[in-house]
Amino acid sequence: MNTVPMVIWSHCNECGRETKHDVVHKARRVRTYDYEQHSVDAGSTWTVIQCRGCEEVAMQRIEWCSEYDPQEGSDPATYFPPRISRRKPAWIDRHDVDDEYVELLNEVYVALHANSARLAMMGARALIDAVIRRSVGDQDNFGKGLDALVKKDLMSERDLEIVKAAIDAGHASAHRGHKPSSNDVNVVIDIVERMIHAEILAEQVKDLKKTTPQRMPRAAK
Numbered sequence: 489m490n491t492v493p494m495v496i497w498s499h500c501n502e503c504g505r506e507t508k509h510d511v512v513h514k515a516r517r518v519r520t521y522d523y524e525q526h527s528v529d530a531g532s533t534w535t536v537i538q539c540r541g542c543e544e545v546a547m548q549r550i551e552w553c554s555e556y557d558p559q560e561g562s563d564p565a566t567y568f569p570p571r572i573s574r575r576k577p578a579w580i581d582r583h584d585v586d587d588e589y590v591e592l593l594n595e596v597y598v599a600l601h602a603n604s605a606r607l608a609m610m611g612a613r614a615l616i617d618a619v620i621r622r623s624v625g626d627q628d629n630f631g632k633g634l635d636a637l638v639k640k641d642l643m644s645e646r647d648l649e650i651v652k653a654a655i656d657a658g659h660a661s662a663h664r665g666h667k668p669s670s671n672d673v674n675v676v677i678d679i680v681e682r683m684i685h686a687e688i689l690a691e692q693v694k695d696l697k698k699t700t701p702q703r704m705p706r707a708a709k
């Protein structure tokens with residue numbers, strides 16, 4: 489059996505980059521099958537790893553089979569939780585952000601890390617749909633929804649142009665095999681995050697106004 493390296497380099501979600509990880513535990517699962525008069529071993533290796541910087545713990549699974557060509561290397565590892573390269577904004581933890589936004593954002597971050605730019609762009613569009621529905625109500629179509637956001641000052645004209653260009657390209661790509669770059673997706677997610685943050689801040693201002701009226705008249709005098 490191979491000697492287990494005690495430290496490996498791996499992407500850390502908390503640190504947002506590759507860091508050194510301690511191998512905390514390793515477990516193997518093996519099954520032997522009979523295949524055309526010889527036996528084949530297949531299984532998976534599970535490794536619990538811990539970041540040496542932030543101490544975040546993750547689990548890595550690598551599937552293997554005795555018949556794999558060693559020249560080709562093993563399958564890419566799967567991680568639990570999935571690895572993400574884009575860091576979620578700090579305000580998400582500070583505020584009570586709606587689950588619909590948080591779940592969609594997490595799925596977009598995972599898709600981006602997995603290089604699934606098309607899926608990430610579809611997720612970005614779903615997020616904008618959610619912003620439209622919550623801020624200006626259901627609209628006939630996506631374009632009208634965006635225009636309604638601009639009319640209510642929830643999106644700038646410049647952001648509108650960027651989102652339209654990126655989403656149109658992404659939409660076309662879904663049908664014509666073209667793939668948006670991860671930079672395109674990141675720009676749209678920047679805009680989406682800004683809109684969600686603005687929505688949360690606006691609600692906080694409302695709450696603040698509700699809780700402070702008694703003190704206002706005295707201060708005004």
Ligand SMILES: [Zn+2]
Nearest residue numbers: 500503539542
């Ligand atoms: Zn870390």
